[in-house]
Amino acid sequence: MAGQTSSKLKYSRRKMTGRFTAVAFFLPFAALFIMFTVVPIISALLYSLTNYSAIQSPLLVWFRNYAYMFTQDDVFLTAVSNTFTFAVISGAAGYFMSFIVAWLINGVKMKTFFALAFYAPSITSGVAISVVWLYFFSPDQYGFINDRLMQFGLTDKPFLFTQNPSLIVVVIVIVSVWMGMGNGFLGFLAGFQNLSNEIFEAGKIDGVHNKFQELVYLVLPQMKPMLLFGAVTSVVSAFSIYDVPLTLAGSPGPENASLTLVGHINDYAFVRYDFGYASAVAVFLFLVTFAAGRILFRVLGSDDE
Numbered sequence: 001m002a003g004q005t006s007s008k009l010k011y012s013r014r015k016m017t018g019r020f021t022a023v024a025f026f027l028p029f030a031a032l033f034i035m036f037t038v039v040p041i042i043s044a045l046l047y048s049l050t051n052y053s054a055i056q057s058p059l060l061v062w063f064r065n066y067a068y069m070f071t072q073d074d075v076f077l078t079a080v081s082n083t084f085t086f087a088v089i090s091g092a093a094g095y096f097m098s099f100i101v102a103w104l105i106n107g108v109k110m111k112t113f114f115a116l117a118f119y120a121p122s123i124t125s126g127v128a129i130s131v132v133w134l135y136f137f138s139p140d141q142y143g144f145i146n147d148r149l150m151q152f153g154l155t156d157k158p159f160l161f162t163q164n165p166s167l168i169v170v171v172i173v174i175v176s177v178w179m180g181m182g183n184g185f186l187g188f189l190a191g192f193q194n195l196s197n198e199i200f201e202a203g204k205i206d207g208v209h210n211k212f213q214e215l216v217y218l219v220l221p222q223m224k225p226m227l228l229f230g231a232v233t234s235v236v237s238a239f240s241i242y243d244v245p246l247t248l249a250g251s252p253g254p255e256n257a258s259l260t261l262v263g264h265i266n267d268y269a270f271v272r273y274d275f276g277y278a279s280a281v282a283v284f285l286f287l288v289t290f291a292a293g294r295i296l297f298r299v300l301g302s303d304d305e
Contacts, residue, residue, distance in 0.1 A: 041286065048280035053273050065280035076281065078256045079264040082169075083239060083285075086260065090173045091238030094180035095230055101181065102188035103215065111189075119186050121179045130247030133175045137161035137248070165257035168249045172258060175244050180237055184230025191226035195219065228300040235292045239285065242266070261285045 048065055050058035069076050098118075105114045121129060136144045139160040146158035161167045195218075203218045220227070245251065245258035251267070252259035261281060269278035 044279040044282045047276055048283045050276045052276040054275055065277045069280055075256060076264060079259045079261050082259055083261045086172060086176060086241050087238035090176035090180060091234045094177045095184060095234040098181040098185040098230065099188050102185050102192060106189060106192040115189055118181060127243050127247050129179055130175060130244050134248065137171050139163050162249045163254050165255045168253060168257050171248060172245050176241060180234060184233055187226045187229045191223045195222055224300055228296060231296045231300055232293055236289060239289045
């Protein structure tokens, strides 16, 4: 009887020790998450209900900032339209292209070299990348594209890539897609490398004979976690686009064509010092991004997630 009691005490001590160890490892992450995610979100929500200029004390105005946002701020509506355009086009294009590239690279030699080449733009500063791309899309005869077009006689004057409202949207999408491919590419490539060969062998027995059938019937069902990860990262990066349009065309750009929600927030917060209204726009952007993420979880998430 005494031996059973001693065993139970040892088991209880080990269990408590395991719990304390788990809590000790979790606390640093929880502290950083609360400090840099939860607190800023709550602060932005509270400041969005005030008139706050960082000089005077916040004055509570309740939902006046939100009413002004949707009824009187035409520039905000333009920023919303531009942001959704960039997010839908560049986010979706970058997502599908990164998946296809990862699928193709997975079956070739020198896989590590190609993976580094495609992933490098995503870890490079957007400002630096945009400066490089400005060489190609420079709106004068010295730009690479304009120079080649004029040499071949395809045009007699340079295209104003960064000054034309229609052309700047195309340029921003091209640069954003090229930069955003690396966000989900590495996850897709890791997912392809972890696929079981037994499933492919079973698929051949069941009548799967080509790469397209393998992709549809064997690869995609096993890649749902990676597809979800890539989609969420693409959406978050697409909705937070700012440095690329700023470097290519300035802010807000020709006829506000390159203005995004992050640029609108930056304008009101750090140019006009209207932190209350800037917080309201930030809350709107957070809600839109969160809603898009939840939709992706419902579409791409598995039943047990």
